[in-house]
Amino acid sequence: MAKEKRVDTLGPGNAFRDWLVEVLGERIADRNCKVHVYKIIPSSHTVCRYEFPHEEFSVVAKFYAEPTGWKRNYNSVRSMEKEFDILKRIEPIINIPRPLAVRKDFHCALLTEHVNGRSLYKCMKEDDGLYDRLTAIANAQRKLHDQTRSDYRKEKDFARFHKVLDQLRLDPATRQEYDRLLGDWWYSPWINQPFGCRVHGDANPMNYLFTHSKVYLLDFESSREHANFVQDLGIVAAELKHYFAVHRRDGRMAEPYIGHLLWHYSRSESEFYGITRALPFFMSLGLLRMARLGQSPEHRAYILQDARACLESGLKVLS
Numbered sequence: 001m002a003k004e005k006r007v008d009t010l011g012p013g014n015a016f017r018d019w020l021v022e023v024l025g026e027r028i029a030d031r032n033c034k035v036h037v038y039k040i041i042p043s044s045h046t047v048c049r050y051e052f053p054h055e056e057f058s059v060v061a062k063f064y065a066e067p068t069g070w071k072r073n074y075n076s077v078r079s080m081e082k083e084f085d086i087l088k089r090i091e092p093i094i095n096i097p098r099p100l101a102v103r104k105d106f107h108c109a110l111l112t113e114h115v116n117g118r119s120l121y122k123c124m125k126e127d128d129g130l131y132d133r134l135t136a137i138a139n140a141q142r143k144l145h146d147q148t149r150s151d152y153r154k155e156k157d158f159a160r161f162h163k164v165l166d167q168l169r170l171d172p173a174t175r176q177e178y179d180r181l182l183g184d185w186w187y188s189p190w191i192n193q194p195f196g197c198r199v200h201g202d203a204n205p206m207n208y209l210f211t212h213s214k215v216y217l218l219d220f221e222s223s224r225e226h227a228n229f230v231q232d233l234g235i236v237a238a239e240l241k242h243y244f245a246v247h248r249r250d251g252r253m254a255e256p257y258i259g260h261l262l263w264h265y266s267r268s269e270s271e272f273y274g275i276t277r278a279l280p281f282f283m284s285l286g287l288l289r290m291a292r293l294g295q296s297p298e299h300r301a302y303i304l305q306d307a308r309a310c311l312e313s314g315l316k317v318l319s
Contacts, residue, residue: 002119002206004049008037016106020050020059023101023111028055044069044221046107049114058116059100064108076108079221084110086220090198093147094140095216115218117211124205124243131260136215137208137236138264144217145197145229152196153226158182160224164288174304181311188315190277196226203235203286205243230275234282236261238310241283242290242303251306280314283307 010017017035021028036051046066051058064076080102087099097112123133165178185191200207201222209216237258245251262279266272287307291300 002040002042004038004040006036007039007048010035010037010050016109017050019103019106020111024052024057024059027057028052030054042068044071058114059111060097060114061106061109061111063106064110066107077104080104080108080110083221083223086198086223087112090144090148090220094144095214096220097216097218115209115211115216117209117216119206120208120210121205121243123210124240125247130257133208133210133215134236134257134261135264136210138261140215140217141200141203141229141232142265144200145232148198148225149195150197150226152193152228154186154191154193154228156224156226157191157228157231158186161285161288164285164292167292168288168304170304177308178311181308181315184315185281185311188281190274190314191228191281193228197229198223198225199227199229199231201227201231203232203239205236205239228278228282230278231282231285233262233265233275234279234284235286235289237279238283238286238290241306242287245306246299277314280310284310 011034012018012032020035021031021033033052033054036053038049038051040047040049040060043062045068046063047060048063049058049060064080067074067076084099084102087096090096091098097115100111100113102111103109118128120133120137122128123130161182165175170178200217200220201224202219207218209218237254240254240257240261241251244254258279262272262275266275284307287303287310291303291307295303
């Protein structure tokens with residue numbers, strides 16, 4: 001769960017603070033105000049919230065040149081510019097924190113408005129209207145997927161899966177078993193789609209934020225085009241199952257919520273049926289993504305076992 005820690009206060013003359021004031025323009029009445037800095041942890045990069053205390057306004061900067069997670073080998077300038085471009089393109093489609101600016105000489109900073117709200121994770125933890133929250137997520141995902149349609153490139157979904165497996169550095173026998181299962185899934189009719197779309201790509205509970213009656217989607221660094229729309233649904237489903245398995249000791253408690261998400265996403269019974277058939281593949285991907293995050297050996301082993309079980313259960317339908 002993300003937390004904030006106040007780490008600094010910036011005054012006039014600080015280059016980064018002065019850039020913030022320049023970008024925000026007329027939104028800042030007192031051009032000589034101080035700015036409070038809060039570091040947001042955990043995150044895959046250094047991320048800070050900058051608060052203008054007398055303006056009742058904050059912005060968030062994500063510093064691509066300061067990775068803090070497992071991903072270290074990438075082009076920070078290109079990644080910064082890519083996410084900014086994606087945010088500008090999807091801003092008219094769904095609710096996201098408004099993208100404001102980028103600046104490569106400030107450690108590749110991407111600047112967005114700050115949205116104050118409750119994360120899906122907190123709603124799961126406090127049992128705060130979870131069915132309604134999932135309805136809002138289903139509608140937002142549907143809008144994003146429908147309005148970004150493209151051709152579907154199945155090989156990219158499988159390449160993504162194999163890349164995650166590479167990052168996990170599995171023992172040869174375990175990796176061979178996953179490769180065999182993925183080979184069987186390649187020929188499954190459930191993966192094929194008549195069209196692809198842009199997916200969020202990192203649909204974990206911290207990246208859905210609720211404020212009033214709206215849901216905001218955060219962090220599009222992992223967003224991809226030409227993808228299978230079930231990917232986003234599968235990652236949310238994996239997060240729900242993992243949460244209930246770990247925190248409520250029964251992963252089966254997630255099933256009504258997962259069914260609710262899929263039903264409100266679907267436009268027909270036949271579409272719902274097709275989604276449920278493809279879901280185990282992408283739930284497995286969602287679980288494997290979690291296994292990269294440095295859990296205990298026991299927890300990692302549980303996640304890997306559950307991910308493999310998802311792949312196996314989906315294939316049993318074909319046999």
